[in-house]
Amino acid sequence: MRSRLRGTALTLLLAGLLVGGIVASAITGQLAIAPTEVLGSLLRAVGIENGWAPTDPIVESTLWVVRFPRIVMGLMVGAALAVAGAVMQAIFGNPLAEPGVVGVSSGAALGASIAITIGASVLGGPGVAVFAFLGGLVATLLVYAVARAGGRTEVVTLLLTGIAINAFAQAGIAFVLFIADSASREQIVFWQLGSIAGALWGQVLLVGGVAVLGTVGALLLARQLDLLALGERSARQLGVNVERLRIVAIVLVALLTGAAVAFTGIIAFVGLVVPHIIRMIIGPAHRGLIVASAVGGGALLVIADLLTRTLIAGAELPIGMLTSLVGGPFFFYLLYRQRRRSGGWA
Secondary structure, three states: HHHHHHHHHHHHHHHHHHHHHHHHHHOOOOOOHHHHHHHHHHHHHHOOOOOOOOOHHHHHHHHHHOOOHHHHHHHHHHHHHHHHHHHHHHOOOOOOOOOOOOHHHHHHHHHHHHHHHHHHHHHHHEEEEEHHHHHHHHHHHHHHHHEEOOOOOOOHHHHHHHHHHHHHHHHHHHHHHHOOOOOHHHHHHHHHHHHOOOOOHHHHHHHHHHHHHHHHHHOOHHHHHHHHOHHHHHHOOOOOOHHHHHHHHHHHHHHHHOOOOOOOOOOOOOHHHHHHHHHHHOOOHHHHHHHHHHHHHHHHHHHHHHHHHHOOOOOOOOOOHHHHHHHOOOOOOOHHHHHOOOOOOO
16 A cells, blocks of 8 residues: 555656656747747647637747657657566566667667668658567567576676677668668668657657557556566466466567657667666556656656757757666666675676
């Protein structure tokens, strides 16, 4: 009961941060927009006429063509990556498992790069997203096949597997860059940096649909993931089909990661930092963990995207670089703490 109350309180706190980040992102930029104009524009969009709505068409266009799609994309991508990280840590039984660290994001980026080069992008967003999903799925299956042994995942094996998959994916992206034309090269470089700039409503709807369905799917698996945390033998005795659970979870992780990477590039460490901090606060119960991770991931990426636009005047930092600057030291801290607990590299 106490854990549930903590989870509810944390989710509400994160929701408040998310709302604050959304408002700040909507009003901040080269064109300053008043909060009342943002609210008025939203109310008018749902059919409520008011005196706050902007009268300048440039302001209206800036909100609905540039800022709102970008904000919603950040929210959905952050939620998708955080939920993917929470599920991945559950199925591997390791707090260091994360799509960016173990190569799933790189595999998805490789798939998206291939799609751009061979012309699958003519199908629109779904064409690139499908290839990104397939790349992420192959990477996740490789991690699962190589890193797990005897029902558990060794830290060293997991990290070495991630290094190998990341190296292979980067080599694949380099080869694709070599054979691609100049227009495709510019798009592929985008995947390696990570950015939410230029988000379109069609892309937002696709990523949003996947993020919502993926989060619902993760919630449906929450009870089985709780039982899996007790150990494979105990989970089987309680009626859990462990292998089927892991396969479904792997597909879910690849789907969430592929959809996010398809349009924003590699954004690392969101799936590592957010679920881990939330688990430390509210405990390991996956239902509350998944909900709070989705809200927290969305808040983190919305605020991070705001910082990329405002930290340096007249320039925009790649959001993937910013999340790595924050997530890298946190990853080292987790690695150091796990090493101390195990008395060595377990």
